[in-house]
Amino acid sequence: MKIGIPKEIKNNENRVAITPAGVYALHKLGHDVLIEQSAGEGSGITDGAYEAAGAATLPEAAAVYDAADLIVKVKEPIEPEYQYFKEGQSLFAYLHLAPNPGLTALLQKKKITAIAYETVQLPGGAHPLLSPMSEVAGRMSVQVGADLLQKYKGGEGILLGGVPGVRCAEVLIIGGGVVGANAAKMASGLGAHVTVMDLSKDRLNYLDDIFAGRVATMLYDEYNAAEMVETADLLVGAVLVTGAKAPKTVSEDMVKSMKKGAVIVDVAIDQGGSIATIDRVTTHDNPCYEKYGVVHYSVANMPGAVPKTSTWALTGATLPYLTRLAEKGVAKALLEDKSFLSGLNTHNGCITCAPIAECFNQDCVPAEKSLAGMQRTA
Structure with missing residues (x-):
């Protein structure tokens, strides 16, 4: 051939x-x-x-x-x-x-x-050709988010892990799959307070086991999401529906409620984005835009960096x-x-x-x- x-x-x-x-x-x-x-x-x-x-x-x-x-x-x-x-x-x-x-x-x-x-999807639901890049993008989402939270980048000026005597950042990850698990690994490793939301109780049980209590878990619904988004310093969209457009898990009103200088990284942008205010695909040359005082990052080929x-x-x-x-x-x-x-x-x-x-x-x-x-x- x-x-x-x-x-x-x-x-x-x-x-x-x-x-x-x-x-x-x-x-x-x-x-x-x-x-x-x-x-x-x-x-x-x-x-x-x-x-x-x-x-x-x-x-x-x-x-x-x-x-x-x-x-x-x-x-x-x-x-x-x-x-x-x-x-x-x-x-x-x-x-x-x-x-x-x-x-x-x-x-x-x-x-x-x-x-x-x-x-390409295995019988158990795994995506063998997507997973390697989901691992990279999940880890990068926190690396990118930590950078954008710096004041001179437009963020609120908070260190992800804080220091003794000063609060750490609140990181909210919506989607507990490969992207979400890798984002949680990075964020918790840097000392942030991390919450992962997902629709699947079984998946949350799994994450609770592997992180041994170092990451909080919560079932996703609109009420819980609205409460958690409001207090997040860094929000990572990590939702995947195989082959389909990503569902909008965070509404425009939820984004409006966020702190000035909070950061959103939507890894689901390849599939149309999971955050209502993510209305464009950005590039590594010009990766961010601001809406309602919140920094939005929606680069569709994150692992290319x-x-x-x-x-x-x-x-x-x-x-x-x-x-x-x-x-x-x-x-x-x-x-x-x-x-x-x-x-x-x-x-x-x-x-x-x-x-x-x-x-x-x-x-x-x-x-x-x-x-x-x-x-x-x-």
């Missing part, structure tokens, strides 16, 4: 979709890996390192898309990349289609077989799946593994992921049915 790795062009997206070790593994199996020149530069990987591992480097994105059967990226394609797709090509990346009608329409028009990292961690964490998770796509072909690899099949978002002009189809008021074509013809012609 010819596997194409274009350079990421989203604002300050320094990750790359494969490491030299991944290239070596695929090349050893007889597959061609085609990488756009300088694609690994932001992660500290030279073209020479890729070439030594067996990759061919190509001078521009157009050449990579034109030559490849399967395009592998980190982040979803953005408009300048739309022109490069060939009809019937396959794509493996984070896609976050629910809040992105333009990309969804393109994938349908070009009949792209689009597999989203974030909707720490690529020397993120690239290796991500590709360590994606490489086994990518290898199966290359070795078995796309249709067979997906049809043999129902959890991998759950990653299929579009195929042959149809949406194959129910929550995404619902967002766009379209019918969902079952993934197995959609791929059946592809398998016969493979």
Whole structure:
């Protein structure tokens, strides 16, 4: 199989979709890996390192898309990349289609077989290709929040962990999944008073056990959320509904009640955001805005700021799946593994992921049915 790795062009997206070790593994199996020149530069990987591992480097994105059967990226394609797709090509990346009608329409028009990292889901509910970046984003949310709480950054001027004799910051995390657990780990480790809210009592039981009382837990409902948001110095939105838009867990009135200089970091912005006043996607160049006296941070590719961690964490998770796509072909690899099949978002002009189809008021074509013809012609 010819596997194409274009350079990421989203604002300050320094990750790359494969490491030299991944290239070596695929090349050893007889597959061609085609990488756009300088694609690994932001992660500290030279073209020479890729070439030594067996990759061919190509001078521009157009050449990579034109030559490849399967395009592998980190982040979803953005408009300048739309022109490069060939009809019937396959794509493996984070896609976050629910809040992105333009990309969804393109994938349908070009009949792209689009597999989203974030909707691959194991039987127990875990997201093996989303989890590594959720871990990074969860930890970063507190690191970023602590920085923004400084007075000269627009924050109220409070140290997250306080000092002896002076109160620490109140950190509220809404969503107790991978993002929330990692945010809680960082915030509690820095000495803040941390509360995690979630709809699942079982999940809160789990968090109570692993943190051994160092983190408070509370069942989420609007009444409890309003009470907790009002006193929070740092609010982290950490809600995920697989494939669907994030629900708005914090209302505009709740934000209005917050302290002047409090900070909101909404990690759910990739899926449309979970805070009512998060009304735009920001970038690492211009990450914040103020509303009702509260600092809002809504960067959609947070892990792109720490690529020397993120690239290796991500590709360590994606490489086994990518290898199966290359070795078995796309249709067979997906049809043999129902959890991998759950990653299929579009195929042959149809949406194959129910929550995404619902967002766009379209019918969902079952993934197995959609791929059946592809398998016969493979």
